Amino acid sequence: MLKQQVAQAVIETALKTGGDFAEIFLEDRRNNNMMMLSGKVEMANSNRLHGAGVRVFAGTRSVYVHTNDTSEAGLIACAKRAAAAISAKTDYQAQQLAYSQCENVHIIKELPSQVTGARKVEKMRAAQGVINTFNEIAQASINYLDSEQRVWIANSEGLFTSDLRVYTRFSVSAIASNGTENQSGFFGPGGMQGFEIFDRHIDPEFVARKAAKMAVTMLHAPLCPAGQMPVVIDNGFGGVIFHEACGHSLEATSVAPGNSEFCGKLGQKIAADCVTAIDDGTMLNEWGSENIDDEGMKPTKLVLIENGILKNYMIDKLNARKMGMAPTGNGRRQGYMFAPTSRMRNTYIAAGTDGEAEMIATMGDGLYAKSMGGGSVDPSTGKFNFVVNEGYWVKDGRIVHPVRGASLIGRGSDILMKIDRVGRNMQMAQGNCGSMSGTVPTNVGQPMIRVSSVTVGGAK
Amino acid sequence: MDQFIQKLLTAAKESGIEAAEIYVSQSDSFRAMCQHGEIANYTVNNSCGLSLRGIVNGRMGYSATQAFDDEAIDMLVAGVKESASLIEDDSVEEIYQGDENYPVVDNYNPELDNVAEEDKLKLVLDIEKKTLSADEKIAAATHVMVSTASSSVRLVNSYGLDLYFKDNMAMAASGALAKDGDKVASGSFRKATRDFNELCADEVSRKAADEALFALNAAPIPSGTYRVIIEKGAMSSLLRVFSSVFSAENVQKGMSLLGGKEGEVIASEAVTLVDDPLLPGGPDSRGFDDEGVKSQTKNVVENGVLKTLLHNLKTARKAGVQSTGNARKNDYTSPVHVAPSNFFFKPGEKDLEGLMADMGEGVVITDVSGLHAGANPASGDFSLLAEGYTVKDGKKDQPVDRITVAGNFYRLLKNIRAVGSDLKFTGSSVCSPSIDAGELNIAGK
Numbered sequence: 063m064l065k066q067q068v069a070q071a072v073i074e075t076a077l078k079t080g081g082d083f084a085e086i087f088l089e090d091r092r093n094n095n096m097m098m099l100s101g102k103v104e105m106a107n108s109n110r111l112h113g114a115g116v117r118v119f120a121g122t123r124s125v126y127v128h129t130n131d132t133s134e135a136g137l138i139a140c141a142k143r144a145a146a147a148i149s150a151k152t153d154y155q156a157q158q159l160a161y162s163q164c165e166n167v168h169i170i171k172e173l174p175s176q177v178t179g180a181r182k183v184e185k186m187r188a189a190q191g192v193i194n195t196f197n198e199i200a201q202a203s204i205n206y207l208d209s210e211q212r213v214w215i216a217n218s219e220g221l222f223t224s225d226l227r228v229y230t231r232f233s234v235s236a237i238a239s240n241g242t243e244n245q246s247g248f249f250g251p252g253g254m255q256g257f258e259i260f261d262r263h264i265d266p267e268f269v270a271r272k273a274a275k276m277a278v279t280m281l282h283a284p285l286c287p288a289g290q291m292p293v294v295i296d297n298g299f300g301g302v303i304f305h306e307a308c309g310h311s312l313e314a315t316s317v318a319p320g321n322s323e324f325c326g327k328l329g330q331k332i333a334a335d336c337v338t339a340i341d342d343g344t345m346l347n348e349w350g351s352e353n354i355d356d357e358g359m360k361p362t363k364l365v366l367i368e369n370g371i372l373k374n375y376m377i378d379k380l381n382a383r384k385m386g387m388a389p390t391g392n393g394r395r396q397g398y399m400f401a402p403t404s405r406m407r408n409t410y411i412a413a414g415t416d417g418e419a420e421m422i423a424t425m426g427d428g429l430y431a432k433s434m435g436g437g438s439v440d441p442s443t444g445k446f447n448f449v450v451n452e453g454y455w456v457k458d459g460r461i462v463h464p465v466r467g468a469s470l471i472g473r474g475s476d477i478l479m480k481i482d483r484v485g486r487n488m489q490m491a492q493g494n495c496g497s498m499s500g501t502v503p504t505n506v507g508q509p510m511i512r513v514s515s516v517t518v519g520g521a522k
Numbered sequence: 523m524d525q526f527i528q529k530l531l532t533a534a535k536e537s538g539i540e541a542a543e544i545y546v547s548q549s550d551s552f553r554a555m556c557q558h559g560e561i562a563n564y565t566v567n568n569s570c571g572l573s574l575r576g577i578v579n580g581r582m583g584y585s586a587t588q589a590f591d592d593e594a595i596d597m598l599v600a601g602v603k604e605s606a607s608l609i610e611d612d613s614v615e616e617i618y619q620g621d622e623n624y625p626v627v628d629n630y631n632p633e634l635d636n637v638a639e640e641d642k643l644k645l646v647l648d649i650e651k652k653t654l655s656a657d658e659k660i661a662a663a664t665h666v667m668v669s670t671a672s673s674s675v676r677l678v679n680s681y682g683l684d685l686y687f688k689d690n691m692a693m694a695a696s697g698a699l700a701k702d703g704d705k706v707a708s709g710s711f712r713k714a715t716r717d718f719n720e721l722c723a724d725e726v727s728r729k730a731a732d733e734a735l736f737a738l739n740a741a742p743i744p745s746g747t748y749r750v751i752i753e754k755g756a757m758s759s760l761l762r763v764f765s766s767v768f769s770a771e772n773v774q775k776g777m778s779l780l781g782g783k784e785g786e787v788i789a790s791e792a793v794t795l796v797d798d799p800l801l802p803g804g805p806d807s808r809g810f811d812d813e814g815v816k817s818q819t820k821n822v823v824e825n826g827v828l829k830t831l832l833h834n835l836k837t838a839r840k841a842g843v844q845s846t847g848n849a850r851k852n853d854y855t856s857p858v859h860v861a862p863s864n865f866f867f868k869p870g871e872k873d874l875e876g877l878m879a880d881m882g883e884g885v886v887i888t889d890v891s892g893l894h895a896g897a898n899p900a901s902g903d904f905s906l907l908a909e910g911y912t913v914k915d916g917k918k919d920q921p922v923d924r925i926t927v928a929g930n931f932y933r934l935l936k937n938i939r940a941v942g943s944d945l946k947f948t949g950s951s952v953c954s955p956s957i958d959a960g961e962l963n964i965a966g967k
Contacts, residue, residue: 090589093855096608099611099775100775102610102611102612103608103609103610103611104609104610104611105584105609105857106583106584106604106605106608106609107584107585107586107605107855107856107857108584108585108586108601108604108605109573109585109586109587109601109855110586110587110588110589110594110597111588112587112588112589113569113588122560122562123560123561123562123564124562124563124564125564125565125566126563126564126565126566127565127566127567128565128566128567128568128569129567129568129569130568130569130570130571130588130589130590132589143566144566147564147566147639148564179604179605179607179608180608183608200776201775201776201777237776237777237900239776242779243901244776244777244779244898244900244901245900245901246898246900246901288745288926288928288963288965289745289965290967319557319558319562319662319664320661320662321662321664321699323706399567399569401563401565435896436892437892437896438891438892438893438907440708440891442662442664442697442699442706442708443699443706443707443708445907445923445924446907447891447892447896447906447907447926448892449892449896449905466903467903467905467928468905469892469896469905469906469907469926469928471907471924471925471926471965472924517742517924517926517965517966517967518965519905519907519925519926519928519965
């Protein structure tokens, strides 16, 4: 824990050489990871992360120094090192800190650290029971993880606050095999919740069945034809395409240095009229939600795109200075080893008005991407690549058979303009997003959408 | 730290942990990035993590911490005991008693730790300036970075083993964004070395800019089957993902198709794959692995024949062989897995130009992306966004981008026609020269 007088001393030390903003972030985190393989618990691993980081700004320059030594002497040494590196010419005075506990919006009912390992193992066993009913599943890895992150944040604007973030996730990765070939399926729901997540939100048997079915279906699927075609992308993890191909390009990390294809486009049309996209940190107990961000800001619901018009970027404190705009509550980091920067939270395309059956019936020949895998994007050019984990071939508007080996490639800005249907049922799915400030939990989401033409990479 | 280690070993013994091992990882790093002529990001890290693993009733439990107070000792010991009580893996676990002799590997360059911060900052600013001025079409320099890091590992166990190694590395990188009218393309280059004087702003900026400029006029090519050379950088990325299929751990878990293939031909005769933890100057050269087993050099594949899988103590015992010294932890908190050390295709005779001349017509792939999702080690299938250029009459011709190259790693191994001579380690321990991959499917326009 961080004492107020220590925080004040650290901030004042950090500003001694002329910085105009200083911040300390202290973290104490307990992680618990468990894995069951072939019905046996193979791993049960707990660890405690502990450390603090001091950040100083002078104008748009920033310095970040972090350490495990959170004694007063250790933190002051850290602040001195930061001060020595920033040396600037300002006469900024730190405010007096005033502690205010942030409002705990995302109520946790059962802290994972209070739950025995045996009860966690029971959940994995329930999933294994379902896996055992699938003959073609050669191997399944069932993972349980929980994390309790306590943070204390103080800065030279007088902020001093603390928060507890609790995460629980349960995932199944199944491999179907016919002896010479393997195909895999994955499903991994989670939330900003404690062990109560298993009461309503996560049914281990459902998770296992979904992963196993995906693997088995793909084992029997022929290769996907390649070329330009219409593609329908289902809800849930389908939102990864917006996350990767557009979301990252709307983060200040890309926009502030001019590395995004959406630079200077606020107020302009960047997507089809039917597209509204949102980044929301306030959704109750969701995987990407927050009580405060990692710079101590209250959470927001941010409209990124409204009816095709670009409304907002996601901005952290440092990039706010560079862009001359206000921060938006998107300052996030994996932990004390990273300085925060602008990151997504729960990011989704909002529900529209189109019917799901109609959009497939009227697409002609193309691909129905029921379940997307991961992908990557170059934010400066918007070029992306996504894998389709579970795909189906559509002929004359009818789903005819599963296909494997498909990927979607293109440019974010092109895809946004080519969305011609947006369905009614928005769903989210959980991901771990990696970027400059480490890996943070984010939700992706969308209703079923249709893109009139995409390059499908296939093995055929 | 010595005191903490002793206290912890004593506490572990008193609590009934039969054999215990302490793994301490220490790292100090510096990174500076710049933007528009000023240092925009300056990060200094020093961190230390410790993990305890130990055997209780034949099962191995794990626990780790970054806090080093008395509470941490109680938490570590209790954590190991709970963890061991939950584990159901029947494999025999052991804490290693130690080898007689360990090879001496000295990769640590003390001079690197003495480089003044001022020199590092000067270099990063210089790289940005030179990237921007490389050509009038370069619109921005991105991710311009200089970093240095030193790390150490100490492994102590209740049998009296006490091993230590220290390593360091410096890196410089630049990205360039080229624009010409509506056309936009990016390029990047990074260099890693233990000698700071080898980092040169001219080289890093020039190579990043050249890649972007060349890609500016890139376009997809028609879909079809092409003769393909995978250039060293792209092939290194591919090998990095698929190196996991040589791990006995993945084989035993059914996550690799190489089970029972030792002694069989799994690749073309041109292919020899080496795992060499003793490689002088290698990025992952070290005298012992993460269980304390001494390091050794071996051919994993020799002229196309699978000679051995990579093993740690647990997988070796299961398979009835000796550990190959390939126990690795992802970080100090992680369980012991199996991973290669310096792992590479043994270089052949011809350089890239020579391979291109032999191919005549085809495509050279210089970059692949989307590996974390588009490459599946379980099946060997890959489908990756790629960039490169066409080859005409054995010479570099037109730049290509927005294509997907698809295939299967196991088939690729068998189809390799030639391995190039251009092996060069650039910071990552899994590395490949350029290879002539035979035919692959490309999806474009």
